[in-house]
Amino acid sequence: MLSLCIQVLAVLVVCAADIENRDISYTFKAWNMVDQPLQEHFAVMYKEMESLKLEQAVMKQKQEALSQALPYCSQKPIDTDVEMNKTSLQTDSSRLLYTLTQGEDGVEGSGEDDSDEARDPCNHYSVLNQAWRATNYSNKNVVCDRRVQWKGWYRLFYHGKTIQMPERCVKKEMCGTHSPLWLVGGHPRIRDGVVTRKVCGNWKNNCCLFKSPPIQVKACRGNYYVYKFVKPVACQLAYCADINSLVCGKCKRSESCISRDKVTWMCKKNKMRVKANIHFFATYPASISGKMNKIVYRKVFVNQGRAFNARTGIFRAPVSGVYQFFFSTQTGGRGATNLWLVVNNYWVALSHSNVQGSNSVGNLSTYMATLRKGATVYVTHNRGRSWANSASNTISFGGSLLMVRKI
Numbered sequence: 001m002l003s004l005c006i007q008v009l010a011v012l013v014v015c016a017a018d019i020e021n022r023d024i025s026y027t028f029k030a031w032n033m034v035d036q037p038l039q040e041h042f043a044v045m046y047k048e049m050e051s052l053k054l055e056q057a058v059m060k061q062k063q064e065a066l067s068q069a070l071p072y073c074s075q076k077p078i079d080t081d082v083e084m085n086k087t088s089l090q091t092d093s094s095r096l097l098y099t100l101t102q103g104e105d106g107v108e109g110s111g112e113d114d115s116d117e118a119r120d121p122c123n124h125y126s127v128l129n130q131a132w133r134a135t136n137y138s139n140k141n142v143v144c145d146r147r148v149q150w151k152g153w154y155r156l157f158y159h160g161k162t163i164q165m166p167e168r169c170v171k172k173e174m175c176g177t178h179s180p181l182w183l184v185g186g187h188p189r190i191r192d193g194v195v196t197r198k199v200c201g202n203w204k205n206n207c208c209l210f211k212s213p214p215i216q217v218k219a220c221r222g223n224y225y226v227y228k229f230v231k232p233v234a235c236q237l238a239y240c241a242d243i244n245s246l247v248c249g250k251c252k253r254s255e256s257c258i259s260r261d262k263v264t265w266m267c268k269k270n271k272m273r274v275k276a277n278i279h280f281f282a283t284y285p286a287s288i289s290g291k292m293n294k295i296v297y298r299k300v301f302v303n304q305g306r307a308f309n310a311r312t313g314i315f316r317a318p319v320s321g322v323y324q325f326f327f328s329t330q331t332g333g334r335g336a337t338n339l340w341l342v343v344n345n346y347w348v349a350l351s352h353s354n355v356q357g358s359n360s361v362g363n364l365s366t367y368m369a370t371l372r373k374g375a376t377v378y379v380t381h382n383r384g385r386s387w388a389n390s391a392s393n394t395i396s397f398g399g400s401l402l403m404v405r406k407i
């Protein structure tokens with residue numbers, strides 16, 4: 001304690017002269033009129049984002065209602081008006097149909113036999129590499145999947161590239177058959193595991209005139225699906241491959257293939273899973289004089305969630321929510337000392353001290369705000385003198401996520 005005071009005094013003596021006559025009035029720099037248009041601009045953007053989100057939710061609801069309302073028509077006698085050209089799938093595809101003996105994703109080595117890995121259909125499927133199944137292929141040769149002895153799981157390919165079943169009605173007489181089969185209710189997510197999905201065949205302007213037996217589907221790591229195909233209800237019916245979903249095979253592992261309209265597909269980065277425990281506390285181990293744009297608090301005591309960057313001094317909100325911050329200094333000199341908390345480049349909170357005579361005072365300021373994911377927070381030293389040494393921890397910055405909140 002004694003040594004601290006001595007050091008403070010030493011600083012004071014050195015600096016007293018040039019501080020003495022300085023004007024210590026200061027102006028508030030936060031939210032001035034210049035910032036106003038930007039603020040409004042942000043407000044409009046946020047509103048737009050909200051309405052987009054709403055739209056998306058409504059569309060999803062509609063889609064769910066639609067898939068439930070789809071008439072699951074009672075079945076016509078098999079093989080009536082679509083029994084025409086019979087081409088044997090078996091002879092056509094015997095070369096193309098084979099079983100993978102090893103997991104395609106390079107699942108290594110031994111210990112398979114009873115493990116889940118070995119039983120996982122994502123690693124054990126048959127390849128169905130038949131270009132005529134594509135939704136843009138007409139029925140030059142008409143195929144009936146009812147004639148196939150389906151066994152186990154299958155993965156669809158188009159000229160060797162991974163492809164998936166259509167999630168919407170396909171025009172009749174496409175996919176190399178008369179009534180193309182499509183997947184009702186969409187594909188599952190990885191965390192859904194194996195799901196059962198209805199399969200419909202389009203005919204006579206009825207997207208589900210043929211209610212084929214349901215199949216099992218599983219989403220696999222690496223953006224592909226496996227299907228447990230079964231004999232369709234009639235001839236000529238065949239499982240389709242959505243040519244528009246070819247793009248999905250190009251998605252990275254960190255991406256998902258999505259489509260709003262089930263027509264156009266695209267890769268989208270997966271939402272990062274964030275830890276909701278965010279706490280940090282760091283200090284600056286030396287004195288600061290005058291302006292320092294970003295105080296680089298390089299002595300980090302707590303950095304739970306790694307949202308604080310000790311190299312830059314910037315805290316970045318990893319998730320939307322309510323945050324609390326605090327920052328402190330120990331004024332070491334006569335005159336005004338200003339530290340500002342800077343949120344998204346706005347100066348939002350001030351720690352101001354004005355010391356008379358040879359005093360030294362500590363000052364702690366706090367701030368609480370609801371921040372969006374990605375918001376930046378740091379402290380700027382705008383004027384005056386802040387005293388600290390490597391052991392004092394007087395110039396400090398810390399904060400916590402109080403609650404996660406979607407905004």
Ligand SMILES: *[C@@H]1O[C@H](CO)[C@@H](O)[C@H](O)[C@H]1NC(C)=O
Nearest residue numbers: 134135136137138243244246
């Ligand atoms: C179907 O689409 C693929 C990929 O876009 C294309 O290469 C192919 O020529 C198309 N086939 C037909 C019959 O249009």
Ligand SMILES: *[C@@H]1O[C@H](CO)[C@@H](O)[C@H](O)[C@H]1NC(C)=O
Nearest residue numbers: 084085086087139140141142
């Ligand atoms: C299908 O049958 C019709 C007549 O029933 C015939 O004209 C046509 O060539 C056949 N198509 C194929 C691909 O065999």
Ligand SMILES: *[C@@H]1O[C@H](CO)[C@@H](O)[C@H](O)[C@H]1NC(C)=O
Nearest residue numbers: 350351352353354361363364
């Ligand atoms: C500490 O900071 C607050 C807010 O800026 C200020 O009102 C107060 O006067 C300061 N305390 C001292 C002792 O300077």
